[in-house]
Amino acid sequence: MNSKLPTIVKEFETQILQEWTKNQLSQMGSTDKISESELKSESQQFLNLFQISLQSGNTSVRQSKEWAPIRDYLSNLSRTRASQGFSPTETATFIFSLKKPLVARLRTEFEKSPAVLLEEVTASNELVDALGLYTTEAYQKGREELIGRQQEEMLELSTPVVKLWDGILALPMIGTLDSSRTQIVMESLLQKIVETESEIAIIDITGVPTVDTLVAQHLLKTVAAARLMGADCIISGIRPQIAQTIVHLAIDLGSIITKSSLADAFAVALDKRGLQVSSQRQKTALRGEVSAQPPLNH
Amino acid sequence: MNSPTPEIVPIRSESDVVIVRQNVRKWSISVGFSLVDQTKIVTAASELARNTLIHGGGGELKSFLLQEGNRKGLCLIFDDQGPGIPDIEKALQDGYTTKGGMGLGLGGSKRLSNEFEIKTEVGKGTSIKIIRWKA
Numbered sequence: 001m002n003s004k005l006p007t008i009v010k011e012f013e014t015q016i017l018q019e020w021t022k023n024q025l026s027q028m029g030s031t032d033k034i035s036e037s038e039l040k041s042e043s044q045q046f047l048n049l050f051q052i053s054l055q056s057g058n059t060s061v062r063q064s065k066e067w068a069p070i071r072d073y074l075s076n077l078s079r080t081r082a083s084q085g086f087s088p089t090e091t092a093t094f095i096f097s098l099k100k101p102l103v104a105r106l107r108t109e110f111e112k113s114p115a116v117l118l119e120e121v122t123a124s125n126e127l128v129d130a131l132g133l134y135t136t137e138a139y140q141k142g143r144e145e146l147i148g149r150q151q152e153e154m155l156e157l158s159t160p161v162v163k164l165w166d167g168i169l170a171l172p173m174i175g176t177l178d179s180s181r182t183q184i185v186m187e188s189l190l191q192k193i194v195e196t197e198s199e200i201a202i203i204d205i206t207g208v209p210t211v212d213t214l215v216a217q218h219l220l221k222t223v224a225a226a227r228l229m230g231a232d233c234i235i236s237g238i239r240p241q242i243a244q245t246i247v248h249l250a251i252d253l254g255s256i257i258t259k260s261s262l263a264d265a266f267a268v269a270l271d272k273r274g275l276q277v278s279s280q281r282q283k284t285a286l287r288g289e290v291s292a293q294p295p296l297n298h
Numbered sequence: 299m300n301s302p303t304p305e306i307v308p309i310r311s312e313s314d315v316v317i318v319r320q321n322v323r324k325w326s327i328s329v330g331f332s333l334v335d336q337t338k339i340v341t342a343a344s345e346l347a348r349n350t351l352i353h354g355g356g357g358e359l360k361s362f363l364l365q366e367g368n369r370k371g372l373c374l375i376f377d378d379q380g381p382g383i384p385d386i387e388k389a390l391q392d393g394y395t396t397k398g399g400m401g402l403g404l405g406g407s408k409r410l411s412n413e414f415e416i417k418t419e420v421g422k423g424t425s426i427k428i429i430r431w432k433a
Contacts, residue, residue: 212344213400241337249406250392
């Protein structure tokens with residue numbers, strides 16, 4: 001069958017666009033995620049590409065090269081919408097709301113011949129459905145990419161072993177500790193101890209919301225492993241509520257140096273290394289007293 | 299008096315234990331617990347949820363918000379259909395462990411709660427109820 005749809009869409013592009021955008025706006029209810037003009041220009045672009053692809057007569061939306069520009073356009077659109085916070089339904093509505101104006105247009109054209117009308121409507125619905133499904137798939141893919149990226153970012157976040165001073169490492173732990181993440185973090189600490197030949201490692205648990213027996217066990221094992229490698233561990237960031245909980249759990253951290261803040265732990269570490277922090281101002285004041293002479297003339 | 303409908307959280311994987319902690323934290327804030335009490339009940343829930351997972355082979359957590367006159371509290375029930383605990387006395391002993399943990403979780407969570415109750419039947423499963431009242 002030779003469909004009239006391409007010619008109709010070409011001829012009535014403006015009217016279809018108008019009805020379509022009106023439809024979309026009424027279905028969305030609110031327009032806080034996208035402006036009306038944005039929606040109009042997106043619809044315009046889509047309809048333009050749609051019209052061109054239609055002229056090819058090819059109806060295999062998913063594979064043919066004639067529909068490639070449309071597929072690219074929809075992929076991009078879905079991805080942007082996913083990141084703008086559109087729901088899958090809202091995203092697919094963009095395409096599905098095109099059905100109504102198309103069918104309305106076909107009806108006025110083929111009012112006299114119901115058989116042709118039925119065929120044309122079925123064909124146009126099939127097209128729109130295929131495009132709509134493609135949009136949903138692309139949306140899903142966009143979300144998956146987003147989640148994947150976030151997971152990678154999380155893993156990167158989770159292993160920041162930092163060098164505070166020669167021979168002093170710090171591991172600021174953040175978030176949940178009882179997953180496989182802990183294993184990675186602990187391994188990277190031990191590795192870093194070897195690399196930097198550090199003698200002291202400070203494990204800061206300020207960012208760990210809950211310390212239960214499993215977390216404590218992980219910490220104790222890490223401290224034991226570090227000790228075997230010749231490094232001492234200090235655990236810092238033990239807040240009052242964590243301290244009380246640890247006592248109730250009867251966890252014995254007696255063999256480990258613990259401090260409430262990272263600053264305190266760092267002070268202990270410096271002390272152990274025989275280092276001292278002193279104020280520059282005090283020093284100059286002191287020097288001033290010793291050599292209270294007028295400056296030399298050059 | 300119990301709240302009419304309990305909230306139920308399934309415990310099937312390690313990530314569910316995290317969700318249990320987050321939910322218990324949320325509920326204990328809604329009861330108005332102090333930061334220390336929040337931490338206590340969240341930690342107890344973390345221990346028991348992990349026990350449900352590791353020893354019970356998975357199960358669920360039911361939570362009730364309690365109100366008795368002016369007194370408010372949070373009740374958590376951990377249910378599993380696992381092998382049950384043959385010797386409760388021994389299981390509650392500090393340092394007794396069967397799966398390589400520290401052996402402090404069960405006794406610890408008892409000490410972290412105001413009320414603690416174990417119902418267990420070998421071969422049928424275990425149900426542990428804890429209550430913490432607002433101080």
